[in-house]
Amino acid sequence: MNNFIYENSTKVYFGKGCVKEYLSCLVEKYGKRILLAYGGGSIKKNGIYQEVMDILEKAGAEVAEFSGIMANPTYQKVLEGAELARVHQSDWILGIGGGSVMDCCKAVSMAAVSTKDIWENYWEKMGIIDFEPLPLGVIVTVAGTGSECNGGAVITNEERKIKTGRDYPQCNPKFALMDPTYTYSVPVKQMVSGGFDILSHIMETYFSEPDTDNVSDDISEALMRSTIRNLRAAVQNPKDYTARSNLLWASTMAENRITKLGKKCDFECHQMEHQLGAYTDCNHGCGLAVLHPVYYRHIYKDGLAKFVRFAENVWEIPRGDKTDEEMAREGVEALADFIREIGLPATLRELGVTEHTPLKEIADSCNLSPGSYRKMSHEEILEIYQECY
Template sequence: MNNFIYENRTKVYFGPGCVKEFLVSLIKDYDTVMLAYGMGSVKKNGIYDEILGILIKSGKNVVEFSGIMPNPTYRKVMEGARLARSSGAQIILGIGGGSVMDCCKAVALVAYCKGDPWENYWERKGVIHFEPIPVGVVVTAAGTGSECNGAAIITNEEKRRKTGYDYPACNPRFALMDPTYTFTVPKEQMISGAFDSLSHVMETYFSAPDERNVSDEISETLMQSIIRNIRMILKDPQDYGARSNLLWESSLSENRLIKLGKQCDFACHLMAHQIGAYTDCSHGQAMAVLHPVYYRHIYKSGVEKFSRFARNVWKIREQGKTDAELAKDGIDALESFIKVTGLPTTLRELGIEDQKELKEIADSCHYSPGSYRRILPDEILKIFLECF
């Protein structure tokens, strides 16, 4: 294992009824609560009414920040920061999935920071010398794992850049995770989010060190479990066991635990971010399109780990195969699984209709230092064209 420092300040409350049981005590020290949510689904499913009722009954001054879109924009973050300052919000309570949680963390950081927030905290990894506004989250959709980290992935529409860094100071103080809140999430969205979780684990797993280590062994088990629970959701979207497992697996994939001692390869994620910056497509869907093609480009540089992926995750028998042959079989198994889930397999399905745009997107992608092999813009373009 490589050296590491582990930190996670988020306290998780998991299970049916956790919101009613714990929310009042968690917000008791705050008078003004900024209640943040997305495009209105929480009002349709009753979650908004339940939480607003708790806040009002507790005598809180509630300031609403609504309309947070999928792939939240920097413009929306700045709107929230202005509202937080003008209202004197003492805590931001986000209700939703990854987009809402990311936006809340970004608002908490930006509201009272000095200088240019984008330049200081998104263009590069900055240092936070102050305490952001406290954030609490009520998770309604699994996938990003944003509830247990300090990352805020934001799209700057003017710069056509989608990015974010994990700042421990921005971790939510608490995360309320009631799996029944995810029941109104459509099956397709649930599958997309679950695949995002799987991609987080794969991108941590497919990086050095490659000798036996705890992080990789946890990751193998986690990947098997995510795949199994996705299959269960495909059969029965209302399966509580599968929904609850996927919700917690989402957190485990991004609470920094499996990254301990790992270099992490986020090249595919960075490519997907830039596709999202240009198309506003679903992030999980973009990852499904890119992963098999990207892995076929790099597997020879990490053939030992890719063959282990085939053996330990997909249970493919060696039967006299070379490591390279076994590695290819593992990638084929991943691709077949993606097709079974019904996720997109081409960039056309994500809304990209003109190949000419692909070069601009490829040129905008950034390098991931943890990858087995550096992928330059020309090769990224080849990957995009193969995915088209």
């Protein structure tokens, strides 16, 4: 294992009924003036909004609503939320939703109290947070990003066509309420794309150095097997509590920094998808599903031993008399087959990319990951986009 420092400050309340059981006590702890943040309004259709509002009302909370957070939250939306928090003099933020809501709320928690330009000082480049962000609590309704137990937030600057993620431990939610039944109402396509995002997070950590025996890789293999197994079960029965609860916790485990300890991490696929999203606003999990097999066909020889291990320990492909290269390729193709099995797209055309989409411009805008097994170039990223088309 490489050296590391580990800390995670988020307190998790997990299980059926946890919102009803604990939310009122948390209002007493963090304050009664709350900025309530959510997305397009699905929580009003599925009953979650009313359940939460009833609890807040009984607790005597004064609520300002910050709604309409989009799938790829923008910097302008962050500024809107920050202004509302200041006007309302909010004690804290309560975000209800998936990764986009949680990410937006983290940026809002900084922008509401900082006098600096948040984008220029903290997203365009890494900055040092020398202030205390507005406290944030989250109620998770979608399994996918794992944003509930880290300080990471992906924000899109529409004017500059840049989609960037940063992780500041000070932005970790103070608490996360995670009731798996709250994820039931998510459409199957969204559930599946979120599930693949979980798998992607694990793979992008796993396929990086070190390759010597380490606990992080062992945990990652177990999480990948669990995610694959439970995603299949949830596709068959979206209200399978065991499957949905396992996916929800796997999402958290993939991004609470545990599996990243001592690892270089790759995340080149995320870089490529983020820039695709900045230009096309495509679904994040679907974009990752298109990119991953093609990207891995490019790099598997550079991380051959790990790709062989992936084939054997995750997909349980029998070794027989296969060479290392044959085993590694079969592991990548097993991943591609799984993507098709769960109904995710396999081409960029299915995401709305056309011959007029500026793929070269998008490729040139991608950051190059220092943790990748293969040192990428913008030219090779363009090749990957073209092969995905």
